[in-house]
Amino acid sequence: MRYLPIFLDVQQQTCLLVGAGEVAARKLALLKSAGATVRIVSPECSEEIRAQIDGARISYIPASFELHHLDGCGLVISATDDEAVNAAVAAGAKARQIPVNVVDSPALCSFIVPAIIDRDPITVAVSSAGKSPVLARWIRAKIESLLPHSIGKLAAFMGERRAAVQAVLPQVGDRRLFWEKILTGLLPSTLARGKTDEADRLFEQTLQQNAATPAQGRVYLIGAGPGEPDLMTFRALQRLQEADVVIYDRLVAPAIVDLARRDAQRRYVGKCREAHSVPQEQISQLLVELAQQGKVVARLKGGDPFIFGRGGEEIQQLAAAGIPYEVVPGITAASGCASYAGIPLTHRDYAQSVRFITGHTKDGKLSLDWAHLAHGHETLVFYMGLTATAEICSQLQAHGLPADYPAALVEHGTTARQRVLRGTLSTLPTLLADAQSPSLLIVGDVVQLHDSLAWFEGHSDADAAFLPPVQHRALCGMANAA
Numbered sequence: 001m002r003y004l005p006i007f008l009d010v011q012q013q014t015c016l017l018v019g020a021g022e023v024a025a026r027k028l029a030l031l032k033s034a035g036a037t038v039r040i041v042s043p044e045c046s047e048e049i050r051a052q053i054d055g056a057r058i059s060y061i062p063a064s065f066e067l068h069h070l071d072g073c074g075l076v077i078s079a080t081d082d083e084a085v086n087a088a089v090a091a092g093a094k095a096r097q098i099p100v101n102v103v104d105s106p107a108l109c110s111f112i113v114p115a116i117i118d119r120d121p122i123t124v125a126v127s128s129a130g131k132s133p134v135l136a137r138w139i140r141a142k143i144e145s146l147l148p149h150s151i152g153k154l155a156a157f158m159g160e161r162r163a164a165v166q167a168v169l170p171q172v173g174d175r176r177l178f179w180e181k182i183l184t185g186l187l188p189s190t191l192a193r194g195k196t197d198e199a200d201r202l203f204e205q206t207l208q209q210n211a212a213t214p215a216q217g218r219v220y221l222i223g224a225g226p227g228e229p230d231l232m233t234f235r236a237l238q239r240l241q242e243a244d245v246v247i248y249d250r251l252v253a254p255a256i257v258d259l260a261r262r263d264a265q266r267r268y269v270g271k272c273r274e275a276h277s278v279p280q281e282q283i284s285q286l287l288v289e290l291a292q293q294g295k296v297v298a299r300l301k302g303g304d305p306f307i308f309g310r311g312g313e314e315i316q317q318l319a320a321a322g323i324p325y326e327v328v329p330g331i332t333a334a335s336g337c338a339s340y341a342g343i344p345l346t347h348r349d350y351a352q353s354v355r356f357i358t359g360h361t362k363d364g365k366l367s368l369d370w371a372h373l374a375h376g377h378e379t380l381v382f383y384m385g386l387t388a389t390a391e392i393c394s395q396l397q398a399h400g401l402p403a404d405y406p407a408a409l410v411e412h413g414t415t416a417r418q419r420v421l422r423g424t425l426s427t428l429p430t431l432l433a434d435a436q437s438p439s440l441l442i443v444g445d446v447v448q449l450h451d452s453l454a455w456f457e458g459h460s461d462a463d464a465a466f467l468p469p470v471q472h473r474a475l476c477g478m479a480n481a482a
Contacts, residue, residue, distance in 0.1 A: 002129040003112060010036040014072050018065050018089050019079035020045040023103055027077050041069045067092045076100040106130030115140035119152040150192035157191055161203065168211045173244060173294060178210045217291030219318055221311050223304040223330015226337055228414040229255045236328045243298035245290050251302025251438055280310055284317040291323040304332040308358050308383045334381040337413025337440045341420045342453030345379050350445040353378040359385025366391055374399035379444035386439045390429040396443065397425050406447035411439035422450055
């Protein structure tokens with residue numbers, strides 16, 4: 001993050017605006033809406049600005065900028081097309097430690113003005129750190145279409161009742177849960193229709209219910225998907241942002257953990273080079289203990305929690321302890337990684353079934369029914385099988401599959417770091433010298449389709465995210481033809 005997002009109170013402050021043209025007029029409107037007293041300095045003044053000069057809140061000095069114009073100012077904006085003037089304004093303001101913005105010159109700024117959505121008292125600001133103001137405005141338009149105009153009225157309603165809620169619910173966690181219940185209930189739509197009395201009744205009813213019923217902790221078992229944050233479900237994102245505590249492991253991408261509330265506690269329970277993984281029994285007990293403390297806990301798991309995620313073991317312990325829980329399914333690694341590798345897990349011409357297999361068992365041994373797995377005509381997907389790839393390929397050959405049977409390893413699937421190592425049972429182990437975890441092993445005739453269906457290779461999903469559907473399909477077609 002290049003800039004610290006803050007909102008400055010400029011009520012009753014004098015702000016200097018250097019320049020009085022079209023761009024300056026836009027900045028003047030912004031300063032006026034924030035309640036600032038504006039001092040304008042410019043040799044010439046547009047009619048649009050001149051019409052707003054009242055000598056009190058907005059004053060005009062018909063002169064070139066000089067350092068004494070900064071006297072008594074709490075904020076400065078330079079909106080001229082003269083580079084020398086802009087540089088002098090920036091240098092003077094910084095020497096006096098006054099926040100300064102120079103329009104379209106990020107290098108001269110100590111702060112930048114974001115694209116703004118104004119639903120007073122709700123303000124949403126979008127910044128591209130000065131890299132692309134047009135993109136920031138495009139994002140603002142997207143967000144603006146999602147926010148009802150009545151949201152400002154809702155914010156005012158809630159603000160007027162904060163003290164009452166604090167008196168009844170002294171615990172911060174209890175208050176947060178109360179307000180979340182308000183926001184997801186009927187009150188917002190009731191207030192938007194102008195039914196203030198009915199909104200008051202709903203507010204009082206919900207407040208008394210929460211006061212009578214102590215907050216109870218709960219656990220959300222959330223499938224975080226195969227790696228790419230955009231592949232999380234909407235429900236998963238909702239539940240993650242409700243959490244007081246986030247418990248996550250190595251298979252969860254950092255970008256997904258960052259989607260949690262900023263004030264949520266984050267606890268890593270996975271394995272890294274410097275530390276051993278937390279035993280499963282301790283993780284399950286930790287979930288119970290946190291919920292018993294009244295916490296809302298998000299247990300983030302890569303992929304889907306019920307497919308080699310030990311989710312079943314965790315909710316067994318939660319159920320035994322009487323802890324409320326919810327399971328939020330996720331896109332499992334087999335589906336996500338295979339899709340992004342252009343390898344259909346089933347295909348009428350190649351495989352009529354698919355089997356998910358763990359690459360290691362509870363005791364660390366790879367003990368599988370190899371004869372049954374090696375009959376062919378189905379797709380085999382091995383989770384967590386990187387270190388066992390050589391043994392898996394050898395055993396499948398030893399039990400009947402040919403040496404040239406297709407196999408592929410997908411590492412960092414669905415992310416910008418994705419790589420697909422395509423080979424056969426005999427050649428794939430030799431290709432893994434620098435292979436990384438997390439990775440997924442796919443064995444079956446469908447693997448040979450990767451060469452023609454690898455739509456994700458050659459461009460990132462970020463490229464496709466901004467394209468209309470027709471252009472997206474065209475881009476995928478070009479990738480297939482390449």
